[in-house]
Amino acid sequence: MKKRVLITGATGFVGYHLIKAALANELEVYISVRSSSNVAHLKDFNINYVHLDFELIYQLRNHIDEKKYDYIIHAAATTKAKNREEYFRINATYTRNLALAATESKHKIKKMVFVSSLAARGPLKDDADLSYPVTLYGNSKALAETYLSKMTDLPLIVFRPTAVYGPREKDILILIKSINSGLELYVGKQQQKLSFVYVTDLAEIIIESLHSKIVHRTYNVSDGMVYDKFSLANYASKALHKKPFTLSLPLSAVKALAWSMEKSYSLFNKVPALNMDKIKDLSASNWACDIENLKEDFGFEPKYQLENGLNETIAWYKENKWL
Template structure:
C-alpha cells in the first residue's frame, strides 16, 4: 500500500497542484474539502475525499485515525477575512487543533507540513541589501501575515510534532484567482500601479511550489525547518506586466495612481462591507501589502536541503499561465 497523505485545502488553487505533485511521487492522496466545495476539477485525480471539521479536535482525531496517515499537508486557510479574529481562528486556531489531533490520534505520522506564507515574516525596506531569510526577524504588516506567524508559533510549541513549514511568496499559475485580476485588467488594456516608489518583488510558479512542498514532505529528517520559497529572482514592480506583454503580444496603457486614491477606495470598500459576510477584495491592509517596498527572499536553504531548483522564472510562468487562461476561457 502506498503511503497516505491528507491534503487540506485540496479544492483550492494550490491544493489542486499539491494533489498532482503528491500523486506523481506515488502517494495515496486523501483530499480534505468542505461538503459544499466544487470538486469537479479534482475528479480526474480520483482522490479519496474526506470532510474534516477543523474546529472539532475529537472529530479530527477520529478522521485521522481512520485514515492512518503517514503525512499531512495543511494548506487550508483564509487569505481574505472580515477581521483579525477571523484570520486567527481559521489560520492559527484550526492549524493548532489539526496538529494536536495528529499527535493524539495514534497514526504513523512522519511529517506535518504547514503551508505558511512569506507574509508571516513581512517585507524589508528597499534599501536592505540582504534578502529575507528564514532567520529574518518576523514583522508582518497584515492580519493575514500575523495569523500565519501565530500559527507557526503554536506549532513550534508542539515539540513532538515532526514539523516542516513552507513560506511561499506570491504564488501564480493556472487556476489562481487573485493575481488573475491583474491579468484581466492588463488584458483590458490597463497597466495600473499604486504610486511611483521602486519595489523589489518575488514570485513563485505554483508547479514549482507544489514540487518543493512534496520534496520537503518526503525528506527523511529529524530536525524542524522552515523554508522560504520563490523562484529565486528579485523583480521590479513592472516585471509581471512586462512578462504579460511578452506572452500576450498586447500593449496595455501604463498609469500610476496616487497611493491616497487607493487608500480612499479601500476605506470605502471596508465601510461598504461592514454589514456583509464577504470581505472586500481591497482593504487598507491590502494596500500596505501591495505597496511594500521589498519582498525579495533567499531560497538558499531550500536549494541546500531539498535540492530545490525552480523550473520557472516569471517570463516562462506567465506565458504558461496566459495560455491556460485562454485555453480554459477565463480570458
C-alpha cells in the same frame, strides 16, 4: 502499499496542484472538504473526500487514528476575512488543532507540512534579514507558526511561499485581464522589490519534502529571483502582444477606495478583493527572500522564472477561456 496523505485546502488554487503532484508521486490522496465546497474541477482525480471539523481536536485525533495517514499537508487558510478574529481562528487556531490532534493520536504520522506564507515574515526592512508581518493575514500565519514551533514532537516542515501564480490563480488574473484590455495599473510611485514562485515548483518541493528526514525547518519559497514592480506587467504585455497605457494611482486614493469597499461589502457580510489588508501587501517595498537553505537541503532548482511561468499561465488562461 501506497503512502497515504491528507491535504487540507485542496479545493483551492495551490491545493489543486498539490493533488496533481501527490498523485504523480503515487500517493493515496485524501482531501478535506466542506459541504459547501466546489469540487467539480477535481472530478478527474482519483482521490478520497473527508469532512473534518477543525474546531474539535478529539474528532481530528480519532480521524487520524482511523485513516492512519503517513503525511499531512495543511494548506487550508483564508486570505480574506471580515475581522482579526476570523483570520486568527481559521489560520492559526485550526492549524494548532490539527497539529495537536496529530501529536495526540495513537497513530504517528511521518511528516506534517504547514503551508504558511512569506507574509508571516513580512516585507524586509533596510535589507535586514528579519522583519515583521504587516497584515492581519500575515500575523495569523505567524501565530500558527508559533503554535507549531512549541510542538517539538511533531515531525514538521514549514514552507513560506511568496506570491504564487500559475494556471487557476485568480488574483494575478485580474492584473493580466487589465493589461489585456489595455490598462497597466500601479499603486503609488515607490520602487519595489518583488518575488514570485510558479505553483508547480511549489507543489513539487512540498511533496518531495514528505519523503525527507528533515524536520523542524522553515523555508522561504520563491524562484530565487528579485523583480522590480514593472516586471510582471512587462512580461505579461509581451506574452499578450499588448502595449497598455500605464497609470499610477496615488496610494492615498487606493486606500480610500479600499476602505469604502470594505464598508459597503460589510453590509452584505462579504470581503472585497481590494481591502485595507491587501493594500499593505501591495504597497510594501521589499518582498525579496532568500532560498539558499532550500537549495542546500533539497537541491531546489525552480523550473520557472517569471517570464516563462507567465507565458505558460497566460496560455492556460486562453485555452480554458479564462482570458
